[in-house]
Amino acid sequence: MEITRKAYAKINLGLDVTGKRDDGYHLVRMIMQNIDLYDTLTYKLNESGEVNLSASAEGVPTDDSNLICKVAHQLQKEYGVTKGVDITLEKRIPVAAGMAGGSTDGAATYLALNDLWDLGLTKEQLCKLAVKLGADIPYCIIGGTALSEGIGEVLTPIKEMPACHLVIAKPAIAVSTGWVYTELDSKDIPSHPDIDGIRDAIEGGDLKGMCDLIGNVLEDVTTSKYSIIKDIEKILEDNGAIRAFMTGSGPTVFAIYDDKEKAQEGYRAVKESGLAPELFLSEPIDPNK
Template sequence: MKLLMKAPAKINLSLDVLNKRADGYHEVEMVMTTIDLADRIELAALNEDKIKIISHNRFVPDDQRNLAYQAAKLLKERYDVKEGVSISIDKIIPVAAGLAGGSSDAAATLRGLNTLWGLELTVNEMAELGAEIGSDVSFCVHGGTALAQGRGEMITKLPAPPNCWVILAKPSIGVSTADIYKNLDIQSIQHPNTNAMVNALKDQRYDEICRHMGNALEGVTLKLHPEVLHIKEQMERFGADAVMMSGSGPTVYGLVHHESRLQRIYNGLRGFCGQVFAVRMLGDE
């Protein structure tokens, strides 16, 4: 039996870091939404009791470092599953990009194996398992648009943003989230207004969503990687309605309401940036 799953990327509309917790993690408040840029995951039952990762992307590990592998292993151990699975990952989302590609692969694996292995877990149960794998996995299990709190595992669903275009540009570097947090000075953070972003989504105010976009990690990444700042400045110059880095970076995205402006921004970015995407919001999927 085979199962095909879609693993969409996310962007942060807002990302705030409140403090460092006793367990070493940071307390965060993030408003996230899914976009129509997705990896494709194929799950196939194996006759032998093993987990096999197949990927043709050299940046995707095919062992226990892979979050999809960890998701399958967690389910096998927690629910005493004796069946094996082959997990094929068609990687479309850039790696180490601040778009939760690995987390989304893990979430898709949890959802798919829940069906394949007949575990009958609820979405909340899968999200709790996801929190054991990584901070963004719980959100990716739920998908759509949500406020994520705690270290990312406390999920409150929100209305989808008004439909618009999202342009993403990733420079040819990867960014380690751990490194960014290590260089973060909690005392000097510029905190975004999370409540204002939540209200803007509830009121379906595109202008207010653009106005209240903010990322507490952006200053650290821009300082360490000037090429990210260059992309942000160019995207603003080309006419995006609002521009921000997603997650710990290095991907920068811009929101564009009018399609007439889209091609100009896309072409301008392609002139100096290798990975550029123009996609729609998914929002409520």
């Protein structure tokens, strides 16, 4: 038996940090959105009980340190599964990009192995298991457009984001999420994004109103060290983007366009600049449809 799944990337239309728990996890309020950029994973049942992973991209770990393998072993242990799985990962989502590339692969693995191993678990049950391995995984299991709260595990689906065109641009730098949050903890947050306003604009179908309110409290931290992010945003906005902003802890920038040709112009401008070797045209998507 074999199952193939697409694991979609996400962007943050709003990201606020509201506090910190005693265990070190940060409390957040975020608007999350899947986009049409995805990894492809193929799962083949084996009788050996082993979990074997291969990946198309160099530098992606294929041992038990990979979240995909951690998910498989967790399910085996939790439910006494004696069968194994051979997994092939075709990687397209940039690594360490603030787009939940690892978390979405983990989420796809929960969903696929639930079917492959005939576990019969609901998405809610999978989410309870998933949060033990990563705060973004429950959102990636649910997908679509959602308000994410708590440490990321409290999810409220909302109306689909207004139709638009996206340019996704990742510069050739690596940003440590741990460093970003440590820096954030060392200073006051001067202003917080209007998460409820972003949600209202989305549910009202107001693309421009949503773009006007987009905010990410991590951006000032990350761009203080990596000014290239601002340089990319300026190119995109100078070439027709309604708004360009950083997703997650960075360094990836997403730009929102109301016109496909404008998006293509922005894409070409960034490509010519050479600032973002990993560059994609995309659109918002609801994987549940």
